[in-house]
Amino acid sequence: MEQYLLDNFDLPAKNPSEEAQRRWRSAVGSLVVKNRRRRFRHVPDLDQRHQDHAKRRSVQEKIRVALYVQQAAITFIGGAKKNEYQLTDYIIKAGFSINPEELASITSKHDLKALKMHGGVDGISKKVRTTFDRGVCATDLDTRQSIYGVNRYAEKPSRSFWMFVWDALQDTTLIILMVCALLSVVVGLASEGWPKGMYDGLGIILSILLVVMVTAASDYKQSLQFKELDNEKKNIFIHVTRDGGRQKISIFDLVVGDIVHLSIGDQVPADGLFIHGYSLLIDESSLSGESEPVYTSQDKPFILAGTKVQDGSAKMIVTAVGMRTEWGRLMSTLSEGGEDETPLQVKLNGVATIIGKIGLVFATLTFVVLMTRFLIDKGLTVGLSNWYSTDALTIVNYFATAVTIIVVAVPEGLPLAVTLSLAFAMKKLMNDKALVRHLAACETMGSAGTICTDKTGTLTTNHMVVDKIWIAEVSKSVTSNSSLEELNSAISSSAWSLLLQGIFENTSAEVVKGNDDKQTVLGTPTEIAIFEYGLSLQGYRDAEDRSCTKVKVEPFNSVKKKMAVLVSLPGGGHRWFCKGASEIIVEMCDKVIDQDGDVIPLSDDRRKNITDTINSFASDALRTLCLAFKDVDEFDENADSPPNGFTLIIIFGIKDPVRPGVKEAVQSCITAGIIVRMVTGDNINTAKAIAKECGILTDDGIAIEGPDFRNKSPEEMRDLIPKIQVMARSLPLDKHLLVTNLRGMFQEVVAVTGDGTNDAPALHEADIGLAMGIAGTEVAKESADVIVLDDNFTTIINVARWGRAVYINIQKFVQFQLTVNIVALVINFVSACITGSAPLTAVQLLWVNMIMDTLGALALATEPPNDEMMKRPPTGRGESFITKVMLRSLEVRMVTSRSPTALMTYSWRVISGWIQVAFAILALLIFLNSFVVQVCPARLLFGAAFVWKSTPA
Numbered sequence: 001m002e003q004y005l006l007d008n009f010d011l012p013a014k015n016p017s018e019e020a021q022r023r024w025r026s027a028v029g030s031l032v033v034k035n036r037r038r039r040f041r042h043v044p045d046l047d048q049r050h051q052d053h054a055k056r057r058s059v060q061e062k063i064r065v066a067l068y069v070q071q072a073a074i075t076f077i078g079g080a081k082k083n084e085y086q087l088t089d090y091i092i093k094a095g096f097s098i099n100p101e102e103l104a105s106i107t108s109k110h111d112l113k114a115l116k117m118h119g120g121v122d123g124i125s126k127k128v129r130t131t132f133d134r135g136v137c138a139t140d141l142d143t144r145q146s147i148y149g150v151n152r153y154a155e156k157p158s159r160s161f162w163m164f165v166w167d168a169l170q171d172t173t174l175i176i177l178m179v180c181a182l183l184s185v186v187v188g189l190a191s192e193g194w195p196k197g198m199y200d201g202l203g204i205i206l207s208i209l210l211v212v213m214v215t216a217a218s219d220y221k222q223s224l225q226f227k228e229l230d231n232e233k234k235n236i237f238i239h240v241t242r243d244g245g246r247q248k249i250s251i252f253d254l255v256v257g258d259i260v261h262l263s264i265g266d267q268v269p270a271d272g273l274f275i276h277g278y279s280l281l282i283d284e285s286s287l288s289g290e291s292e293p294v295y296t297s298q299d300k301p302f303i304l305a306g307t308k309v310q311d312g313s314a315k316m317i318v319t320a321v322g323m324r325t326e327w328g329r330l331m332s333t334l335s336e337g338g339e340d341e342t343p344l345q346v347k348l349n350g351v352a353t354i355i356g357k358i359g360l361v362f363a364t365l366t367f368v369v370l371m372t373r374f375l376i377d378k379g380l381t382v383g384l385s386n387w388y389s390t391d392a393l394t395i396v397n398y399f400a401t402a403v404t405i406i407v408v409a410v411p412e413g414l415p416l417a418v419t420l421s422l423a424f425a426m427k428k429l430m431n432d433k434a435l436v437r438h439l440a441a442c443e444t445m446g447s448a449g450t451i452c453t454d455k456t457g458t459l460t461t462n463h464m465v466v467d468k469i470w471i472a473e474v475s476k477s478v479t480s481n482s483s484l485e486e487l488n489s490a491i492s493s494s495a496w497s498l499l500l501q502g503i504f505e506n507t508s509a510e511v512v513k514g515n516d517d518k519q520t521v522l523g524t525p526t527e528i529a530i531f532e533y534g535l536s537l538q539g540y541r542d543a544e545d546r547s548c549t550k551v552k553v554e555p556f557n558s559v560k561k562k563m564a565v566l567v568s569l570p571g572g573g574h575r576w577f578c579k580g581a582s583e584i585i586v587e588m589c590d591k592v593i594d595q596d597g598d599v600i601p602l603s604d605d606r607r608k609n610i611t612d613t614i615n616s617f618a619s620d621a622l623r624t625l626c627l628a629f630k631d632v633d634e635f636d637e638n639a640d641s642p643p644n645g646f647t648l649i650i651i652f653g654i655k656d657p658v659r660p661g662v663k664e665a666v667q668s669c670i671t672a673g674i675i676v677r678m679v680t681g682d683n684i685n686t687a688k689a690i691a692k693e694c695g696i697l698t699d700d701g702i703a704i705e706g707p708d709f710r711n712k713s714p715e716e717m718r719d720l721i722p723k724i725q726v727m728a729r730s731l732p733l734d735k736h737l738l739v740t741n742l743r744g745m746f747q748e749v750v751a752v753t754g755d756g757t758n759d760a761p762a763l764h765e766a767d768i769g770l771a772m773g774i775a776g777t778e779v780a781k782e783s784a785d786v787i788v789l790d791d792n793f794t795t796i797i798n799v800a801r802w803g804r805a806v807y808i809n810i811q812k813f814v815q816f817q818l819t820v821n822i823v824a825l826v827i828n829f830v831s832a833c834i835t836g837s838a839p840l841t842a843v844q845l846l847w848v849n850m851i852m853d854t855l856g857a858l859a860l861a862t863e864p865p866n867d868e869m870m871k872r873p874p875t876g877r878g879e880s881f882i883t884k885v886m887l888r889s890l891e892v893r894m895v896t897s898r899s900p901t902a903l904m905t906y907s908w909r910v911i912s913g914w915i916q917v918a919f920a921i922l923a924l925l926i927f928l929n930s931f932v933v934q935v936c937p938a939r940l941l942f943g944a945a946f947v948w949k950s951t952p953a
């Protein structure tokens with residue numbers, strides 16, 4: 001059996017091949033699937049998907065042609081001739097002076113001529129009543145939405161409850177039973193008269209209706225849950241300027257005229273025009289399939305929705321939203337292709353198929369036996385040539401019983417229970433700050449053996465403050481005003497102005513005024529820490545230090561690990577400022593400023609002193625950054641910042657404390673057999689200090705730097721990798737390499753966290769990619785399977801807990817189903833052979849089935865995780881699902897026939913609402929009546945009653 005499952009029902013959790021997806025579908029066949037629509041509802045329709053891909057590619061191709069092939073640009077998708085656009089009274093009255101279609105077409109057609117005609121980006125901004133520094137007014141958002149549209153894509157209407165009822169009715173066996181019931185009513189009425197003759201048939205019909213309603217209700221509820229999660233997934237937050245202040249708004253609230261701030265890793269939320277920015281590199285591949293990213297600037301100001309910011313930063317003005325963008329049209333052509341099936345779902349489809357086939361055999365056997373006995377009986381008593389209408393009724397009843405056995409025996413609920421269980425876990429996780437993007441991730445996370453985690457923000461709080469500095473050859477701690485006082489007297493005024501200039505020019509942080517006039521600093525935590533430190537110093541100097549203009553900005557990214565700006569000085573000449581990872585900046589310096597503010601050469605002694613300072617800061621778990629400058633007379637507009645010749649100004653030591661609870665979480669990982677490895681872009685000593693504090697780095701573990709790791713041979717890697725606990729100064733590439741090797745060489749199930757754009761490959765490669773919700777970029781989130789909304793390591797462990805719970809719950813549910821199924825089958829068959837009648841009538845079997853498939857799944861599949869689950873090692877890759885333990889317990893259960901007890905215990909747990917209470921009691925009464933009293937020995941009855949009583953209400 002295990003082998004059969006492995007051959008036909010084995011699917012990798014991530015990026016399964018189409019062949020594997022088709023294989024299991026065909027292995028399921030159609031004989032034992034009672035309701036195709038329902039069974040495969042949560043599984044993508046591969047043919048449909050194929051068509052969608054083709055459709056999408058052709059739209060992309062059209063866009064590509066329009067954007068990249070010059071002549072075609074004139075005859076863009078909308079049509080060849082020049083449109084006459086008119087302003088309606090409504091638009092004029094509202095104070096706007098451009099037609100929405102016309103505005104949208106400027107960007108989508110990259111129509112420079114039309115843009116010029118409207119007075120360029122400036123002109124457009126006036127026509128849509130917005131200004132670059134104040135943005136739109138919050139008061140006229142509704143008018144804008146009614147004229148220029150809402151930033152949503154047309155979606156298919158969601159399915160109503162009655163559609164789920166219709167789906168549930170598509171069940172072949174139920175349809176057959178219906179027919180039987182109708183026959184039985186007709187025959188019954190004819191032979192036994194009104195009303196007695198129709199009891200049997202009516203009972204079946206009512207039961208079927210009940211089964212259908214309960215099934216539909218449960219499915220409907222699940223679909224609502226998925227919809228909710230789906231909305232959550234699509235809801236991205238973006239930064240805009242409105243009413244003169246910078247704010248974070250939902251992508252759905254974006255309107256034409258909004259001023260959007262774009263930075264590296266963002267997905268462009270709407271069509272727009274470039275206002276101002278630095279080295280903005282846009283990746284248009286998702287829209288046009290064109291893989292070469294394009295530089296966007298004032299000369300080429302068109303930015304299209306759905307593209308991604310690969311580098312740089314910019315502000316843009318929104319010109320079209322929602323369905324007026326190409327992206328909107330592209331998105332709305334996509335059908336809901338369905339989530340990829342998960343390995344557990346597939347495996348359980350396999351189990352269900354096997355049991356279904358067995359059920360089919362038994363059902364046929366039961367029918368044959370019943371018929372044979374009936375015929376023999378008949379032949380012995382009245383003779384085979386005399387037929388009465390009661391005989392027909394008996395046969396219809398036999399047939400109904402046989403069909404019902406199939407209803408019970410084909411465990412249709414089994415694969416659906418996985419979906420139910422996963423959906424439940426997803427919902428709970430959502431409340432606990434983890435957004436599961438792919439169903440399978442939750443399941444895989446339960447078997448994760450390694451977590452490669454970021455440091456900053458995940459293990460630490462990401463609330464950074466400058467704690468120590470080194471300037472003019474002395475280190476000082478930054479604690480109180482008195483230390484500022486001291487600093488003020490210690491360094492010369494030229495050093496002061498260099499420092500302040502450096503801090504305030506070389507930054508991507510920004511001071512914004514909220515609605516309540518309170519100032520806040522926006523930016524990454526590192527930037528904020530330095531900026532705020534600068535603000536605290538500013539009290540000692542005047543603003544005159546800040547009067548230079550930025551010429552060029554090279555924004556920070558985690559490959560370069562530095563940020564550079566070029567400013568033109570008020571007195572003439574230009575100056576580069578560069579700040580970044582301490583070792584890298586120090587490497588670029590050959591001078592340093594001393595206490596008098598003079599520039600002196602960096603002798604070996606001084607260099608050693610600096611390195612020692614950096615190491616001592618780092619060993620105190622401080623993140624170290626350096627700031628340096630270089631004056632230049634002339635520069636090339638297109639050249640990068642110089643690689644050397646800088647003068648070091650200051651070393652910052654920034655404190656970023658470990659999050660509370662992380663140490664315990666790491667400990668619980670160790671207990672659960674999950675190895676935690678820290679992969680960080682930070683300094684190795686900082687990383688080690690933090691790792692020790694969290695309990696990640698132990699005495700026999702290894703801490704290594706990215707460049708060292710990268711250059712190891714495969715053999716060395718094989719020895720090294722299991723021992724690596726910390727990897728510092730790593731590039732995103734190193735993270736990817738580590739993950740590939742852990743998976744390839746060691747068959748580990750690997751979870752990886754990431755935030756940056758460059759982490760996308762590692763997130764993609766990992767079994768479970770976890771992106772950070774706060775610090776993470778859109779690109780990282782898009783490549784991830786789970787989004788950790790609070791960036792917290794503890795949340796990641798919670799995902800693992802739920803993953804394990806899902807796995808164990810499903811195991812329990814399979815066990816429960818198998819027990820009941822097999823017991824019902826055997827009892828029916830044996831008693832049919834011995835007594836000539838089935839002990840469970842069709843109605844009773846339907847009850848049993850309802851409890852099992854729907855309510856049982858609800859009870860068992862939704863049990864929350866407990867601490868015990870985190871005390872055993874993870875189930876590794878390819879471990880058999882129907883483990884030996886399960887099989888053994890199954891045998892025991894079958895022998896002692898404990899199923900009624902189990903059934904009752906479980907159905908009791910199910911009972912949550914009053915309707916369910918009524919159902920369950922009714923079901924149990926019937927069940928007790930038939931199953932327990934007639935078939936089971938008295939011991940079991942007492943046992944059952946005991947369980948019944950002792951289960952708290």
Ligand SMILES: Nc1ncnc2c1ncn2[C@@H]1O[C@H](COP(=O)(O)OP(=O)(O)OP(=O)(O)O)[C@@H](O)[C@H]1O
Nearest residue numbers: 454455456526556558561563579580581680681682
């Ligand atoms: N805004 C910035 N400007 C200049 N340098 C920075 C900036 N932010 C971080 N750095 C430097 O770059 C280094 C590496 O950053 P990187 O993004 O690779 O790591 P991280 O993501 O911050 O850390 P982790 O991987 O632990 O989350 C930091 O240690 C710091 O020295």
Ligand SMILES: [Ca+2]
Nearest residue numbers: 454681755756
């Ligand atoms: Ca990182």
